[in-house]
Amino acid sequence: MIKIGLPRAMSYYYLYPFFKTLISELGGEVILSKLTTKATLEEMSVCPTDEPCLAVKLYFSHVKQLIDEDCEYIFIPRLISVEEGNFCCPKIIGIADMITNTFDIGERVLSPRIDMSNKQQMVEDLHYIAKCLGFKKNKVIEVLDKSWKFQKDFSKFMVDNKLTTEEAYAILDKKSGIDHYKEHEEDKEQVPAIGVIGHPYVLYEWVSHNLIQRFRQYGKVFTPEMVDKKHIKDQMKQIYEGEKLWHFEAQMLGSALYLMKNRLIDRLVLVGLFECGPESIVEAYIEEEADRLGIPLLKLFLDEQTGEAGLVTRIEAFMDTDIQNLEEEVTVVHKPFHTEKVLLREKPIVGFPAMGQLDIVIDSILKECGVETVKPPALSTRSIELGKELAPEFVCLPLTATLGQMIEMLELGANSFLMVSGKGRCRLGWYAQIQELLLKRKGLSFNMMIIDSPFPLRKNGLNFFNTIKQVTNGARFDRVIKSLALGYHKLEVLENAQAVCRRIRAYESQRGQIDQVFNLLRAGIDQASDYRTVTKFYKNFMEETETIKLEDTNPLKVALVGEIWVLLEPFVNMEIEKFLGSRENIRVVVERELTVSHWLQGNILYTKKAVKRGKEIQKAASPYLKEYVGGHGRESIGLTALASQEGVDGVIHLMPFTCMPEIVAHNILTQASDKLDIPVLSFIISDQTGEAGFETRLEAFLELLLERRFEKTYPMGWS
Structure with missing residues (x-):
């Protein structure tokens, strides 16, 4: 009988009855890793990064233990969804790829997708395992059904007998009987x-x-x-x-x-x-x-x-x-927090969190529909501190910061908020609900308006259009469409102009000129009320860029990847694009592909160019990360892989503290960067990130890239 190692960690504690039945029915013998001890904890250093939670690091230790065991295979499932309609944590989804990028165990790993939302793929993966074990493929579906049934029956057994998982597993492995636990x-x-x-x-x-x-x-x-x-x-x-x-x-x-x-x-x-x-x-x-x-x-x-x-x-x-x-x-009664209790009025005054240029865009859309707005104050230390007073300790920084901005907007007179939703692997889809819960516990009154995806239209369309009607205060449909078109045009103009800025900073003789020109453009776009005026401002911007004196430089090319909010929020990322583009003795062209319009084109508008690029990114990421883990985790891997092919000197990876998809990406990038032969510098951004240390690390990274370029250009030195 073929011996198959199973790490006694993470999904084992939920699905061991399923795994054991599945492996046994396919002709394998389950070999569990040993119980965790202090020595196991000491082995957690094999995990390439410190950011994953303890459960992930323990998984690495248990796999390392199994590598040295006498077993032909190690079973590390890609646990995506165990119930149709929801997902597992991104770290559970990505653990198989995190492991295989760290350990050179190749064909010893069996990593079937366990995905109740894609049963066909699950069966295909189990067919492969059946082939490895010499089992007849035509019985895989029967084995799968039997394994799930046993898992459900075992869960009921725990409920009926009020057993802990630990006690029930002892019975499953015949280490004790049910009578031993009746005393409870x-x-x-x-x-x-x-x-x-x-x-x-x-x-x-x-x-x-x-x-x-x-x-x-x-x-x-x-x-x-x-x-x-x-x-x-x-x-x-x-x-x-x-x-x-x-x-x-x-x-x-x-x-x-x-x-x-x-x-x-x-x-x-x-x-x-x-x-x-x-x-x-x-x-x-x-x-x-x-x-x-x-x-x-x-x-x-x-x-x-x-x-x-x-x-x-x-x-x-x-x-x-x-x-x-x-x-x-x-049961103490909550008192209002920082501001007097806001009473809802008949007319909504809508606030919305910022991200990059979105404050201008959303403000424009709402005002064109006749809605009164409160633009979010620029993100600041105060915003984050206000959010921290309410937010759970380990929630991600974007939720905390936008929560703080909401408090500031309430102080400025907002009585409604506009937020996006969309439940999936990332926490973003839960922001609006959690923020509403936390703020109202402190006695604040407001209306939370949540916009979710309209797709599929048959299921979500009516709710989506009702929300749009609420948000736009019942504006006519043609007026809504016109305002959306104007807002999208403003977005494209601003993001195109930012791309021009990133290029010109690397060549301009008088540093900072292009930023002055962009600031004028941004102020004009903010006030523009029609398509023609926006286009005129952009034309003037491009004409001004032609007057900027440039130098003949040979700049480094640095790509920025990571979580989109951190990439787009200058206060949070210490204005990294300007910093890189303003070095005294090192010229840098900054490349950043992730933008709001890029996301809209790939996920809502499905433009041909965006869809094609999305497939390229996914293909580039697949040798290192096969699964979508939410957020922009897969894009961080794929864009880094493409950067190594597209003449980029180095990659800077930005992620908020505790961001689940980027924790997976960071863990993989530490290994993949060597294979891709491209330097990667990762920054974990929190409210404690200091500007001085941030800039020092950036300077050192740029020096490294210069040395690396020199060594590649002159492999034998100057001689």
Whole structure:
């Protein structure tokens, strides 16, 4: 029988019954990696970057352990969707590619796509595995159905017997019997009842220091796997588009809401990992409901440095505190935050967060439809600080910053907000809901208007057009179309002008001239009210650029890739384009392909050129990252690969702290850059990023690129 290694990490804790049945039915024998120990933690250095959460780094350690084991293959599934209509966390989707870019294990890896939204691809991948194991391909669908059924039956077994994942797996592997765990159910009236909510790959890992057993010393413990899936789904339906939340996080949130609303628990503990992206969304909903119901909540965030003594102290303090006192603290009435409570008026005054040139564009569209607006103040330290006061600790920087801008716009008189949505792999689709929840908890009144994709039209079209009608205050359809056309024209003009600026900065004799010309253009476009005026301003801009004296230089070519908001927001990226284009002794042409119009052309308008380029980027990324992980993670890989072919000297990768798609991309880029033979400098942007250190690293990178160019031009030196 062929031995197949399975890492005892991440998806193992959710789908081991499925994996074990699938592999066994295909003729393989499952070899699990050993339980995590302190030595396993020390092996986490094999993970190329520090940014992934502890669960990802542990996965690397467990794979390394299996590489040295006596097994022919290692099973690392591409877990994309285990329920139709939602996805898994981007790091779970991308883990197979992160692993294969780090370890040279080639054909030893079996990485089938597990995607309930694309069953045909899933079956095709399993056909390949069946071929590797010498199994008959025509029985794969039968094996797949049997494996899923066993997984569902096993989940029901855990619910019926109120077993933890750890206890149930011990029974599955015949290490103990069901009677061994019956003692937990003997005292049905045992109090207090404690809900312990977290991923099983956190709750039952070494780093949790036996959390469940510690809480059982105080009372009866409920965990997410003990709650019926039907109850979880019913709870998620009560949240707007809750059924689209990442699947495993939905199990956590739905079970927590069910336990709290039905008063099955007296206290709740939320256990997470530092930098867990999806948990920052779940946390907001759990905290809101615990607050509303007066249920004491303890939040524990763990990493490899978490000490047992400190953890025990926090548990003891939480459990020893009188519940009545805790309830009094939790149910305090919220007071307005920073500004008087805003009362909705009949006429909406609409605010919207900024990104690059979008403030001008959206303001123009709304005003042309007769809507009063409040333009977002330029992003600042104050914006981010205001957002930080409300935002969950590990939420991504764009959500925090735009949340702060909303508070500033409320201060300026806005009573409505316009936000985009679109649930998927990235957290962006949850921004509007979380921001509304956080602001209204602080006593602020406003109307949140959410625009989602109109596609597919049969399903989403009516809702989309109703939202447009609401946003435009009932403007006539022809007026809306005209305003959209004008706004899009302004966007294209501004972005084309920025591309001209990036080129001319590398050649202009008097530095900063092109930026002065662009600022005049931007001010004019902001005030322009018709298509002809916009075109005239752009024509004047191009004529002015012709008068700028240029020098004959041989500039470096540097490509900017990464998350789009960080790329487009100058305050956040320390005006990196201007900085690179204004060096005293080093001339640099900056190339940045990601723009708002580029996104619209590829995802909404489907222009021939944009679609073709999108396919090129995907193809270039596929040797390193085969799956779409959300955001612009795949584009970061693909554009870097293309840059190495298109004469670019180096790539600068920008990502917000805790951005899930870019964490995957960063992890892969550290390995792929060597294979692609192109230097990559990654910046993780947070509110703590210092300008001096940022610029020092950029200067050093440019010097490196110059030395590299010299070595390529003169491989034997000057002689």
